[in-house]
Amino acid sequence: MRFGTGEIILIVLVVLLLFGGKKIPELMKGLGKGVRSFKDGLNGTLDNENEDKKTKSEE
Numbered sequence: 001m002r003f004g005t006g007e008i009i010l011i012v013l014v015v016l017l018l019f020g021g022k023k024i025p026e027l028m029k030g031l032g033k034g035v036r037s038f039k040d041g042l043n044g045t046l047d048n049e050n051e052d053k054k055t056k057s058e059e
Contacts, residue, residue, distance in 0.1 A: 003011075019027060 015024065
């Protein structure tokens, strides 16, 4: 499912109507923090798995 230019413009207009122009930067900041936290969690999990593999191979 692809979004065309018209659909994206419609989504942006609906978001502006629902939240107003002043709330959007706050929402994007929260979204960015959430994505960063998610990526850090994934990287931490991958790092832990790599450390476990190294420990097992050394034994």
